[in-house]
Amino acid sequence: SSDLSNVFQMSLLQPLWDSLRLHYKDYLRSPLFPVILTVSSYFILCVPYVVCDLMGDKWHWVQQFKIQPRGRPTYSTMLHCAGVTLWNHLFLVFPASVAQWAWRPPVDLPEVAPTLPEFVTGVIGNLLLFDFQYYIWHLLHHRIRWLYVTFHAIHHKYSAPFALATQCLGGWELLTVGFWTTLNPIVLKSHLLTTWAFMVVHVYVSIEDHCGYDFPWSLSRIVPFGMYGGPSMHDVHHQKPTSNFAPHFGHWDRVFGTHAEFCFVNPSKDTK
Ligand SMILES: [Zn+2]
Ligand SMILES: [Zn+2]
Numbered sequence: 001s002s003d004l005s006n007v008f009q010m011s012l013l014q015p016l017w018d019s020l021r022l023h024y025k026d027y028l029r030s031p032l033f034p035v036i037l038t039v040s041s042y043f044i045l046c047v048p049y050v051v052c053d054l055m056g057d058k059w060h061w062v063q064q065f066k067i068q069p070r071g072r073p074t075y076s077t078m079l080h081c082a083g084v085t086l087w088n089h090l091f092l093v094f095p096a097s098v099a100q101w102a103w104r105p106p107v108d109l110p111e112v113a114p115t116l117p118e119f120v121t122g123v124i125g126n127l128l129l130f131d132f133q134y135y136i137w138h139l140l141h142h143r144i145r146w147l148y149v150t151f152h153a154i155h156h157k158y159s160a161p162f163a164l165a166t167q168c169l170g171g172w173e174l175l176t177v178g179f180w181t182t183l184n185p186i187v188l189k190s191h192l193l194t195t196w197a198f199m200v201v202h203v204y205v206s207i208e209d210h211c212g213y214d215f216p217w218s219l220s221r222i223v224p225f226g227m228y229g230g231p232s233m234h235d236v237h238h239q240k241p242t243s244n245f246a247p248h249f250g251h252w253d254r255v256f257g258t259h260a261e262f263c264f265v266n267p268s269k270d271t272k
Helices: 002-009 013-027 034-060 076-101 117-143 143-156 171-187 194-211 230-240 251-255
Strands: none
Touching: 013 034, 013 194, 034 076, 034 194, 076 171, 117 143, 117 171, 117 194, 117 251, 143 171, 171 194, 194 230
């Protein structure tokens, strides 16, 4: 019976974790791995939305879900945003990650995988903590004019968001976001597998927030009771940047009275 209880105690994720450790140990231990993971998942997860934008009216079924039907991005706005993202990563995020080598030795991979409940609560816990931190940061960068103009205005260049606008960010904002997504899993003592999953999920939900489409499978439609904001809520923030400061969930905007329901303010303009 002790064998049987061992089987039940062993995580469902153990086989996945074992094969990752066995085959990719050296890559996974590199301090650059989280950067490469997040940048590559960013561009890969943007692809479906970019294709929807490029196909435009040829895909009627898709365009019925476009939040601002006349706010489709042009080639040049998409290229501009992809360029900003690459520039930031080459000249800020990459050097910052190399510098980490100096004070943080390569991590050791633990033998035991997280249990499934640990994994799921870890990812959600990291998202909730980030949601709170970014809410405060975001509110301050809208309420204090100097902070807005200096650091956050670049992200509001487009009032009709699209996937590649997600990381159209100033260097200070990207470094702050990167700092929290690196530090939070350490503070919450998350397993490395949980940490990496959180990073990819965080990239996905950030892209979904900005994709410009409210698909039936958007998280805000799957998560009940308006607990999750999602694309339509963040679209309001880009149309009318006085509300909806939380990046993912709905509770902080409700608590602090900055929540606004979706309304159609400016369907025609794409750029300033
Ligand atoms: Zn903003
Ligand atoms: Zn945004």
